[in-house]
Amino acid sequence: MKRYRLKQFFQDFYLVLVILFLYAPIVTMIVLSFNDTKSRTLWGGFTLRWYADMLQDTAIMNALHNTLLIALLSALAATVIGTAAAIGINSMKKLPRSIVMGVNNIPMLNSDIVTGISLMLAFIAFGISLGFKTVLIAHITFNVPYVLLSVLPKLRQTSRYTYEAALDLGAGPLQAFFKVVFPDILPGVLSGFLMAFTMSLDDFIITHFTRGAGIDTLSTLIYSEVRRGINPSMYALSAIIFLTVLALLILTNFSPEEKKGKTAAGIEAAARKRRRFARIRGGILAAASFSIFAVVSLSTWNRYAASHSDELYVYNWGEYIDESVITQFEEETGIHVTYDLFETNEEMYPVIEAGAVRYDAVCPSDYMIQRMAENGLLAEINFDNLPNLKHIDPVYLEMSREFDPENRYSVPYTWGTVGILYNTKLIEEKNLPVPRRWSDLWNPAYAGEILMQDSVRDAFMVALKSLGYSMNTEDMRELTEARDLLIAQKPLVQAYVIDQVRDKMIGGEAALGVIYSGEMLYLQEEVASQNLDFTLEYVIPEEGTNLWIDSWVIPANARNKENAEKWIDFLCRPDIALKNFEYITYATPNRAAKALLDESLQNNKAIFPDMESLAQSEVYRYLGDETDAVYNSLWKEVKSR
Amino acid sequence: MSQPFIDLQHISKSFDGTLVLDDLCLSVKENSFVTLLGPSGCGKTTTLRIIGGFETPDAGRVIFDGEDITRLPPNKRQLNTVFQKYALFPHMSIADNIAFGLRIRRKPKSYIDDKIRYALRLVNLEGFEHRTVDSLSGGQQQRIAIARAIVNEPRVLLLDEPLGALDLKLRQDMQYELIRLKNELGITFIYVTHDQEEALTMSDTIVVMNQGYIQQMGTPEQIYNEPENAFVADFIGESNILDGLMIRDELVEIAGARFACVDKGFGTNRPVDVVIRPEDIDLVKPEEGTLTGVVTHLIFKGVHYEMEVTTPDGFEWLVHSTDLSPVGERVGIRVDPFDIQIMNKPASEDEEAVGVNE
Structure with a gap:
């Protein structure tokens, strides 16, 4: 008896362990979605505000709308196509049937990324511009095999004679199918539909490759948001998606146990129970699909009711605008804005170059503007259409000449520096010196406390500047020297990071980190709002640094150039520039907007450093593909050592 | 009609x-x-x-x-x-x-x-x-x-x-x-x-x-x-299908013994198939039978006994009867003329399938 209990205990224990292993990550995410701080490690009390935020976020709601619409339409289309195909395949002879089923199974086993890329290539090759319809087609494509796979077995169970019996009783072929065969295979059709719906909801990779301007589904949105950092509404959203998919799966797979009743009455009762459940399930499904359909069609209607023939396609960094600005622009001009996000300049470049999506206004960084201009990807801006350009401080236009020598292609949007952010409390506690210079990052006292940027140009900038060289150098001797310096620094570095620098600094995990100035104000506000017991200070190193500018440009293949100019002009308006500054907290080149700021902010030397203190600083230049390759291979040597 | x-x-x-x-x-x-x-x-x-x-x-x-x-x-x-x-x-x-x-x-x-x-x-x-x-x-x-x-x-x-x-x-x-x-x-x-x-x-x-x-x-x-050919005879009920020789109208020779029958028009000295239903065979004393044989199998089937009687030429006759004859007993075989069904032999396998017998 005791042994039995022990055995039982271990069985249960093992089961719990397995379940814990499988579900701990998801539970963590769901718990964090109720956490009242943005931290991933600290519990700040229970809140529903991320859920509220999520519901108010137009980007999320748009993505939700797209996701549901695509899932619904693609699942419906795939169900019709798949069911029809299953009927055809079912009546084939054995050999052709197994061949066709093999053909059907290959796309399912094929890796998503291959499917995604080949679909994208096919669309581009046939001149279909990427957008909503290409995502829809792609989803239908990968959903059909799943429907086929769930309908076919049902069809094979169905007696051929019931169809013939219906014909015999006077039904035409279609009538016979819908009255007799279809009800019989309906469970298979329904589960095929649900499977397709779920697959479509789930898909990220194929959507990622086939989507175009302004089309984000939840998965692509979550991907870009999570890469950017720590907005917990994404956890809330993920939690809701997980629970939805879970509910769908339970609904698809659960049915009361088929009891082998010996008596006729038993069989009868079991059958009745099964039917009742099937009816309930059918009812829930019908209600669910109806409500999804209602929501989707209502919002589609709203959207189209508000749509105009005037269009503008904008391609910008994530979190790089106050969204109310977009709405305001639409209201004031009547131009409908399709707004898309990118993560890095390098990600943006091929999209513009390929021209599969034609954007009208894009916001790249300095060196990338130079590269795009040199490769003929940019259109000259007609500055007569930009009366608000007068609010931009000419200093920045002068600075822009580094990458846009005649000021023909770009209008500055934000600018900033790269510097060192340090944790005052940690510096004090560990008795470390306050950093002043890049060369401080080689001080062994900081061992294990340094966060470096995980990107070639930024890392080399730090090393080159500390050596007193230009950060745009093409001199091989200077570059190898910088490489050796970076290698020597490796033991001191806690981690090479991009976005995680924010989390780590807020979490107090490192004493100092190389960071873009725009992040600084945001982090300082976060620290204050979370009542943490330390402060973060920013310093621009004395050797000079990277002075960067992100500017608006108009691609050469833009279709709505005048609208793009209206857009850029709108962003130069002082009230709009102020709104954007308050949202993105990156320094604005707009002197009129700056004048509207609090005195303390205007005088904050970290945000708006004196031009004199930047005398040693430079703007990144595009160095050409060959020099780029040299930088990359040297960086690889550093990372792999 | x-x-x-x-x-x-x-x-x-x-x-x-x-x-x-x-x-x-x-x-x-x-x-x-x-x-x-x-x-x-x-x-x-x-x-x-x-x-x-x-x-x-x-x-x-x-x-x-x-x-x-x-x-x-x-x-x-x-x-x-x-x-x-x-x-x-x-x-x-x-x-x-x-x-x-x-x-x-x-x-x-x-x-x-x-x-x-x-x-x-x-x-x-x-x-x-x-x-x-x-x-x-x-x-x-x-x-x-x-x-x-x-x-x-x-x-x-x-x-x-x-x-x-x-x-x-x-x-x-x-x-x-x-x-x-x-x-x-x-x-x-x-x-x-x-x-x-x-x-x-x-x-x-x-x-x-x-x-x-x-x-x-x-x-x-x-x-x-009146099965028209061996296939029908074999498929419908159980029967004994034997090689016979039509001596002349209404007389057929089976296993060396001559049986009176009612069929005519098969010519003389022609090989034919002979169908006899098991229940139409009467087992009698050896000296009263047209043919004699030995009972080699006996099964009780409820309504009747099923017996196999082996004649000297080696053919096993299937016999249904309500009267029992034990295994090993020597018996005589007698068949009434109207219980004997004569059929032409098919010339080839194809013909067998088609059932040509005219």
């Missing part, structure tokens, strides 16, 4: 290059109970499916009441089928199953309700309206399948081995039910089976088929008592 009700003219059909029916001709009179009987693969089901409209013949015509219906789809034909596996619609109640054909024809509700009640009474399943298909036994499902077919008042009911899946007792009960139904409805039944007992019990006319050819067509008595 008036023109036939259903007339199959020179029907041929093959599947994947295998000839299933070859130039088949068959006429069915109105209000008859015709059974297509034969081993599996003989073409009987294909013939039925061609009449039902589920298969189109490669050649030949199907005439129904004077009209060519060869290319008419099944839903336009005035006949209904009862399928081997019942083919009830599993997602419908019994009442909905029965009403299916009537609803397709948009009959009024009161008419349909009456018909359902009538049909259920006819098949002795009153009160089953709201039951589900899977709560019924095989026999009950079969009767519902019949009810579902007959409510449409077909002029012909096609039945494809409808009793094949039932156990023996149920099968016998259903045979009586079908005969009763046929008499009550007064319509034509075309019945397919491989069970010769079923065929003999129910039919007005039996069509014995083999390898796509009709071997013999006639009343159950004719088929049983």
Whole structure:
């Protein structure tokens, strides 16, 4: 008896362990979605505000709308196509049937990324511009095999004679199918539909490759948001998606146990129970699909009711605008804005170059503007259409000449520096010196406390500047020297990071980190709002640094150039520039907007450093593909050592 | 005779290059109970499916009441089928199953309700309206399948081995039910089976088929008592088929012994097949028999004993008798002249299949 209990205990224990292993990550995410701080490690009390935020976020709601619409339409289309195909395949002879089923199974086993890329290539090759319809087609494509796979077995169970019996009783072929065969295979059709719906909801990779301007589904949105950092509404959203998919799966797979009743009455009762459940399930499904359909069609209607023939396609960094600005622009001009996000300049470049999506206004960084201009990807801006350009401080236009020598292609949007952010409390506690210079990052006292940027140009900038060289150098001797310096620094570095620098600094995990100035104000506000017991200070190193500018440009293949100019002009308006500054907290080149700021902010030397203190600083230049390759291979040597 | 009700003219059909029916001709009179009987693969089901409209013949015509219906789809034909596996619609109640054909024809509700009640009474399943298909036994499902077919008042009911899946007792009960139904409805039944007992019990006319050819067509008595060839004789009931020599009219020699018979016109000294039913053989004292042999096997079958008697030439005669002769006993064999059936020997295997004997 005791042994039995022990055995039982271990069985249960093992089961719990397995379940814990499988579900701990998801539970963590769901718990964090109720956490009242943005931290991933600290519990700040229970809140529903991320859920509220999520519901108010137009980007999320748009993505939700797209996701549901695509899932619904693609699942419906795939169900019709798949069911029809299953009927055809079912009546084939054995050999052709197994061949066709093999053909059907290959796309399912094929890796998503291959499917995604080949679909994208096919669309581009046939001149279909990427957008909503290409995502829809792609989803239908990968959903059909799943429907086929769930309908076919049902069809094979169905007696051929019931169809013939219906014909015999006077039904035409279609009538016979819908009255007799279809009800019989309906469970298979329904589960095929649900499977397709779920697959479509789930898909990220194929959507990622086939989507175009302004089309984000939840998965692509979550991907870009999570890469950017720590907005917990994404956890809330993920939690809701997980629970939805879970509910769908339970609904698809659960049915009361088929009891082998010996008596006729038993069989009868079991059958009745099964039917009742099937009816309930059918009812829930019908209600669910109806409500999804209602929501989707209502919002589609709203959207189209508000749509105009005037269009503008904008391609910008994530979190790089106050969204109310977009709405305001639409209201004031009547131009409908399709707004898309990118993560890095390098990600943006091929999209513009390929021209599969034609954007009208894009916001790249300095060196990338130079590269795009040199490769003929940019259109000259007609500055007569930009009366608000007068609010931009000419200093920045002068600075822009580094990458846009005649000021023909770009209008500055934000600018900033790269510097060192340090944790005052940690510096004090560990008795470390306050950093002043890049060369401080080689001080062994900081061992294990340094966060470096995980990107070639930024890392080399730090090393080159500390050596007193230009950060745009093409001199091989200077570059190898910088490489050796970076290698020597490796033991001191806690981690090479991009976005995680924010989390780590807020979490107090490192004493100092190389960071873009725009992040600084945001982090300082976060620290204050979370009542943490330390402060973060920013310093621009004395050797000079990277002075960067992100500017608006108009691609050469833009279709709505005048609208793009209206857009850029709108962003130069002082009230709009102020709104954007308050949202993105990156320094604005707009002197009129700056004048509207609090005195303390205007005088904050970290945000708006004196031009004199930047005398040693430079703007990144595009160095050409060959020099780029040299930088990359040297960086690889550093990372792999 | 008036023109036939259903007339199959020179029907041929093959599947994947295998000839299933070859130039088949068959006429069915109105209000008859015709059974297509034969081993599996003989073409009987294909013939039925061609009449039902589920298969189109490669050649030949199907005439129904004077009209060519060869290319008419099944839903336009005035006949209904009862399928081997019942083919009830599993997602419908019994009442909905029965009403299916009537609803397709948009009959009024009161008419349909009456018909359902009538049909259920006819098949002795009153009160089953709201039951589900899977709560019924095989026999009950079969009767519902019949009810579902007959409510449409077909002029012909096609039945494809409808009793094949039932156990023996149920099968016998259903045979009586079908005969009763046929008499009550007064319509034509075309019945397919491989069970010769079923065929003999129910039919007005039996069509014995083999390898796509009709071997013999006639009343159950004719088929049983006067098989036209060895295949029919062998397939219908048990028989002794022996090599014989027709000495002259009304005299045949079997295993060296001469038997009087009633057949004429086979010429003289011609080799023939001789069919003798086991129950037509009388075992007598050795000195009274035309032939003598030794009892080598004995089985009690209930109604009678089944014995095997081996004659000196080595042939084992199957004998049914209510009188017992123990194993090892020497017995005489005697057969009345009218119990001996003489048939021509087929010249080749093909001819055997076709059953040529004229």
